[in-house]
Amino acid sequence: MKGVQYLVAFVLLALASKLVSASDPGPLQDFCVAINDTKDGVFVNGNSARTPSLQPQKTSSCLASTFLEIHQTKSLVRIDYAPYCGLNPPHTHPRATEILVIVEGTLSVGFVISNTDNRLFTKVLYPRDVFIFPEGMIHFQFNMGSTNAVAFFALNSQSPGVITIANAVFGSDPTINPDVLAKAFQLDQNIVKQLQSRFWWDNN
Known part of the structure; x- marks a missing residue:
């Protein structure tokens, strides 16, 4: 009799895991080719991708950082940080994990986990370093160096969302x-x- 109960419990758990498996739906289109002529383009929501600029972007006076969306879904972005003060302030992406690759300068980055212990994971990044910010975690990037910093980040969702704290x-x-x-x-x-x-x- 106990064997039957275990079997029923196992089947119910297996079914429940299938029912509660919720995630971001598969991308409608997971590539976007940067083009010079719109006649040749692959489009996302009616828009073409941008060719990433190799020129430094102007930084705003508030944040001393500038965003350039490369993919129309905001899932691939270049960000320029001004020396000493460039900041992407504490924020969270409720529906996406973020991966950041630094290509120029120095960045101090970090994220805070859960309300249980509010532990901070932080690291100083240099060119070619990579850092991952887990989905939903509050995170930031700060240029503590004396030169411009440039990074690219990608999000694993076409609708990552952003909440700046x-x-x-x-x-x-x-x-x-x-x-x-x-x-x-x-x-x-x-x-x-x-x-x-x-x-x-x-x-x-």
């Missing part, structure tokens, strides 16, 4: 009640209001 928390519209943020961050309410009054950038 400071933008979401202090730049929401309408604003989150300052009492909530003051208690959550253990800050004076005036500091919270000051943070909420600042211009929050769009790095999507």
Whole structure:
């Protein structure tokens, strides 16, 4: 009798694992050929891929970093970081793992795991180094060097999503009640209001 119970339990677990196996659907199109003439192109959502620029991109005054989307689904991006201060601020991709390859300069990168121990994994990267940011983890990149840094990153989803922590928390519209943020961050309410009054950038 126990053998039958084990068999039934095993079958139910096998079926349950099939039913709860949820993931990003397979890509509708997993390549995008960069072209010079739109007549010859392969398109994603009506748009062609871009040829990656070898020229440094202008950096914004807020972040001192600039994004150049190579693939129309935002799953392949070049980012330029200004010396000493170029930053891709703490953010998360709820539906994608990110892989970053640095091709120029020096970057300090890291991610924080779960709420259980909030452990930080960090590393300084040099040209040809690779770093992986797991799906859903809060992560960042910062140029601590004296020269420009350039990196390419790819995401394993056509819809990775991005939530920039400071933008979401202090730049929401309408604003989150300052009492909530003051208690959550253990800050004076005036500091919270000051943070909420600042211009929050769009790095999507």
